[in-house]
Amino acid sequence: MKRNLLVLSLLIAFPIAMVGMENLFYVSFASRVMIYAIAATSLNLVLGYGGMLSFGHAAFVGAGAYVASILVAEGVASVWIGWPTAVAASALLAWVIGAISLRTRGVYFIMITLAFAQMMFYLVNSMKAYGGDEGLTLPRRAELGLGLDLGNEVVFYYVVLFVLLAALYALHRVIHSRFGRVMIAIRENGARVEALGLPVYRYQLLCFVIAGAAGGLAGALLASHGKYVNPNVLHWLQSGTLMIMVILGGVGHLWGGAIGAAVLLVLEHVIADYPLPWLAQVAPNYQQHASLGVGIVLLVIVLFAPQGIAGLISRRKNA
Amino acid sequence: MLELRSVTKRFGGVVATDNVALEVVQGEVHALIGPNGAGKTTLIGQISGSLQTDVGTVRFLEKDVTALRQHERVRLGLARSYQITSIFKRFTVLDNLALAVQARSGSSFSFWRPVAAEAALFDEARAISREIGLAERLAVMAGNLAHGEQRALEVGLALATRPRLVLLDEPMAGMGPEESQRMIALIGRIRAGVTVLLVEHDMDAVFRLADRITVLVNGRVIARGKPAEIRADKDVRRAYLGDELAA
Numbered sequence: 001m002k003r004n005l006l007v008l009s010l011l012i013a014f015p016i017a018m019v020g021m022e023n024l025f026y027v028s029f030a031s032r033v034m035i036y037a038i039a040a041t042s043l044n045l046v047l048g049y050g051g052m053l054s055f056g057h058a059a060f061v062g063a064g065a066y067v068a069s070i071l072v073a074e075g076v077a078s079v080w081i082g083w084p085t086a087v088a089a090s091a092l093l094a095w096v097i098g099a100i101s102l103r104t105r106g107v108y109f110i111m112i113t114l115a116f117a118q119m120m121f122y123l124v125n126s127m128k129a130y131g132g133d134e135g136l137t138l139p140r141r142a143e144l145g146l147g148l149d150l151g152n153e154v155v156f157y158y159v160v161l162f163v164l165l166a167a168l169y170a171l172h173r174v175i176h177s178r179f180g181r182v183m184i185a186i187r188e189n190g191a192r193v194e195a196l197g198l199p200v201y202r203y204q205l206l207c208f209v210i211a212g213a214a215g216g217l218a219g220a221l222l223a224s225h226g227k228y229v230n231p232n233v234l235h236w237l238q239s240g241t242l243m244i245m246v247i248l249g250g251v252g253h254l255w256g257g258a259i260g261a262a263v264l265l266v267l268e269h270v271i272a273d274y275p276l277p278w279l280a281q282v283a284p285n286y287q288q289h290a291s292l293g294v295g296i297v298l299l300v301i302v303l304f305a306p307q308g309i310a311g312l313i314s315r316r317k318n319a
Numbered sequence: 320m321l322e323l324r325s326v327t328k329r330f331g332g333v334v335a336t337d338n339v340a341l342e343v344v345q346g347e348v349h350a351l352i353g354p355n356g357a358g359k360t361t362l363i364g365q366i367s368g369s370l371q372t373d374v375g376t377v378r379f380l381e382k383d384v385t386a387l388r389q390h391e392r393v394r395l396g397l398a399r400s401y402q403i404t405s406i407f408k409r410f411t412v413l414d415n416l417a418l419a420v421q422a423r424s425g426s427s428f429s430f431w432r433p434v435a436a437e438a439a440l441f442d443e444a445r446a447i448s449r450e451i452g453l454a455e456r457l458a459v460m461a462g463n464l465a466h467g468e469q470r471a472l473e474v475g476l477a478l479a480t481r482p483r484l485v486l487l488d489e490p491m492a493g494m495g496p497e498e499s500q501r502m503i504a505l506i507g508r509i510r511a512g513v514t515v516l517l518v519e520h521d522m523d524a525v526f527r528l529a530d531r532i533t534v535l536v537n538g539r540v541i542a543r544g545k546p547a548e549i550r551a552d553k554d555v556r557r558a559y560l561g562d563e564l565a566a
Contacts, residue, residue, distance in 0.1 A: 178421055178429040178437075185407055185418050192405045195367070196422040197393030197480055206428070 011161055015154045027153045028225070033265045034160045035221045038167050040245035040257030042214035047243070048252030049175055050207040051187030052102070055110045056117030057242050059097065060090040060212040062234030063120065064219025069229045070130055072138050079142045079150070079224075086220035087213045093120075094212020098205045114236055121234040135230025142224050150224065160221055164258070167214060172254055174210075183207050187252075244294070248301055250308030259309050267294055320345045320484055320514055321366065321397075326375035328361050335361040337538035339375070343484065348506070348515040350525045353535035354559050359518045360402055362535065363488050366516070367399040368392040380483065394423070396483030402492055402518070404469045406476060408462030412453050415461050415472060416444035419479030444479070451475040451505060467498035474505065484514045491521045503527060526550070534559060 015027045043057045064086035071082045097116045104112055130136045141150040148155050174180045182203050186193050194200045223229040232238065241264070249260025271290040279286055286292065305312045321343040328336045336358040343349045353359055364370030366377055368389035377385045384392050407415050417440045421427055424440065434440065448454045451471045456464065461472055470490060477485050487506070491499045503524050506515060510528075519525050525532065525546075532549045534542040536559060542552045549555055 173431050173433075176433045176435065177431055178427040178434050180430075181414075181418055181421065181434050182427050185410070188407045188409055189405060191369070192401075192407065192476070193418075193422075194389050195369070195393065195399060195401075195405070196419050196476065197390050197398075198422050198427060199388075199390045203427075 008165075015157050019154060024153045027157050029265075029269065031153070031157045031160045031225055032222075033262050034157075034164045034258075035218055035225060036242075036245065036261035036265060037258035038160075038164050038221065039215055039218035040242050040249065040261045041164075041167055041171060042211045042218065042257070043242045044246045044249075044251065044253075044257040045171060045174070045214070046208055046211040047246050048250075048256060049180065049183050049187065050204060050211075051190075052204060052208065053106075053110050054101075054113045054208070054211075055236070055239050055243065056097065056113035056115075057211075057215055058234050058236065058238035059117035059120045060094055060215035061219040061222065061238070061242070062117075062124065062231075063093050064090045064216030065223040065229045065233050066124060066130070066136075066219075067216070068142065068220035069136050069138055069223040072140075072142050072224075073130065073136060077140075077143045079144050079220075082142050083217060083220045087216045090216020090219065091209050091213035094209045094215075095205070098208035098212070102201055102204050102208065114239070117234060117239055118236055121231055121236070124231045124234055131230070133231055135228060135232075138223070138227040138229075141227060142220075156225065160225075163217065163221065167217075168254065168258065175254070179203070179206075244298060246308075248298060248308060250310030253308060253310035253314070256308055256310045263297075263309060264294060267297060320380060321516070322378040323362075323366070324376045324378070326362070326365055326377065327373050328358075328365055328370060329373055334538050336365065336535075339535070339538070339540055341533055341540065341543075343514060343516050345483075345514055346510075347530040348510050348517055348528045350517045350519060350529035350532045351535060352519065352522075352525055352532060352559070356537075357535040358538040359535055360488055361538075363399060363486050363516075363518060367397065367486055369399075393480055393482075396481070397486070398477040398480045398482035398484075399486040400473045400477040400488060400490060402488040404473050406461045406469060406472050408460065410461055411458055412448060412461055412464070412472060413441065413444055413457040416447050416475060416479050417441050419476045420444050420447070423480050447475055447479050450478065450508070452501065467494055467501070470494060470498070470502065471505065474502075478509060478513070482513055484516065485509075486516045486518075488518045489520060490517070491519060491524060499524065 014030060018024065018027045039061050046052050046054050067089040068082045068086040071085060076082060097113065101109055101112045125133045144150045144159065150156050150159065182193065182198055186200055186203060190200050245260035245264050246257055248263055249258065250256030268290045271293045301308060323339055323341040326336055326339045339362060351359055361370060365372045368387060372385055376383055379392065379395060379397050384395065407418065420440050420443045445454065448457055451474060453468060453471055453475065456468060461469065464472065474487060474490055491502050494502060499521060506528055517528060529546055531544065532546055533540055534549060534555050541558060542549060542555045
């Protein structure tokens with residue numbers, strides 16, 4: 001609890017410090033990290049608590065991003081319309097994809113969720129009216145109203161922080177609710193849950209839809225953040241990145257998605273922006289391949305901390 | 320209470336259960352015996368609904384349940400336990416039982432209220448733990464229980480759904496003599512409130528508990544009747560009991 005409060009006060013104070021240092025880039029960067037934290041947290045609900053290896057989560061993030069962007073491009077700028085519509089669209093998509101995919105198990109489930117996401121990727125690629133493969137650039141961020149300007153990086157940061165905290169609190173409530181107990185039990189032993197009289201398929205589908213909806217909200221935030229969206233947001237590499245974040249941070253840990261997103265994105269940034277002279281001499285282009293460094297970190301985590309970074313932290317606390 | 324008519328299941332070319340007829344009446348302990356590979360566990364799967372039935376009908380409480388899925392049959396009061404222990408190993412004993420109680424009490428599509436606040440669930444889970452002799456082991460991870468205790472929890476999970484009929488698939492599998500005696504005593508106690516279909520290899524247990532016995536060999540029923548009749552049946556002796564009774 002003490003540690004949570006410390007993290008919270010650091011997150012609240014961060015933009016103030018950055019504004020003092022006149023460094024708005026890092027405020028914007030932190031917003032991006034938190035948006036990915038929301039997306040990864042939503043995937044963690046499916047992956048970590050539901051035990052469903054969905055390899056197509058980018059479809060829901062991307063659907064949210066595109067729906068929100070298209071609404072802004074068409075002149076519907078209010079987030080109060082745009083974001084709920086994005087969430088609803090992603091939820092609907094998750095319902096359709098989940099209803100079909102959840103009839104399969106294991107590697108087939110991985111493949112079918114991947115296939116659906118790739119179909120969405122090509123669909124968006126061919127939407128010439130909305131930029132096709134070049135993507136869609138927005139004139140401005142969506143409008144929040146309430147006298148707050150989302151175009152201001154600091155305001156945007158606090159809005160994203162609020163959404164992230166709300167998402168984490170919601171996840172905390174859900175995993176301790178009746179529904180959450182059933183999901184964890186299905187992850188542990190689905191056949192027995194069915195034998196206790198609970199319709200496993202329905203629970204999994206609902207979990208899948210909730211996570212898809214939350215992913216859609218992250219997508220809407222992401223599109224607003226960059227004032228730009230392109231099909232790569234739905235690419236399978238994006239699904240893979242979200243999966244890596246969850247594994248890095250801690251599968252089935254409340255903070256797993258958030259920690260994973262922060263570690264991965266900061267690591268990528270550091271590798272790309274802070275050259276190591278000794279390494280550059282041997283491999284001059286190494287900074288263009290940040291994923292190499294990320295790969296090594298991931299390897300170490302998977303081998304030595306299979307519970308992820310969150311698992312490492314909570315284990316030390318308990319010891 | 321339970322009535323099977325010409326129930327059949329094929330796996331590819333293998334006929335696992337062949338035209339099985341079986342009736343379990345309310346209040347009895349009905350034993351299903353037969354050598355390994357006779358199709359007993361397949362039949363339990365078909366009755367509980369985890370296996371589809373190719374041919375034939377399963378009626379439970381005067382209702383045709385052949386097309387119902389397993390969770391729907393459990394809701395009607397038809398629960399099973401497993402031959403190979405199937406519990407939630409990373410849950411405590413208390414959480415295992417509380418989950419089973421939760422499954423039949425109210426909706427589990429509840430997303431906000433903490434389960435921990437629902438005292439009634441845990442009170443009932445504790446009551447069941449006393450019934451199955453695990454009251455002292457509530458906080459232990461189920462995976463850390465001794466084999467016999469895991470078997471007791473296995474049966475406890477089925478009982479926690481408050482069934483009208485419980486299918487016990489070899490509850491004494493892998494148990495020592497002392498643990499078996501405890502399981503026999505447990506089944507003796509629960510039979511006051513629930514009808515039992517018992518699959519078991521332990522003939523001592525079968526003859527002590529069963530009111531009636533059905534014998535399955537190669538997927539077919541070769542005999543049915545009271546324990547004394549089964550003991551005396553020539554076909555049964557030849558096919559299955561021979562060795563044990565000759566001794």
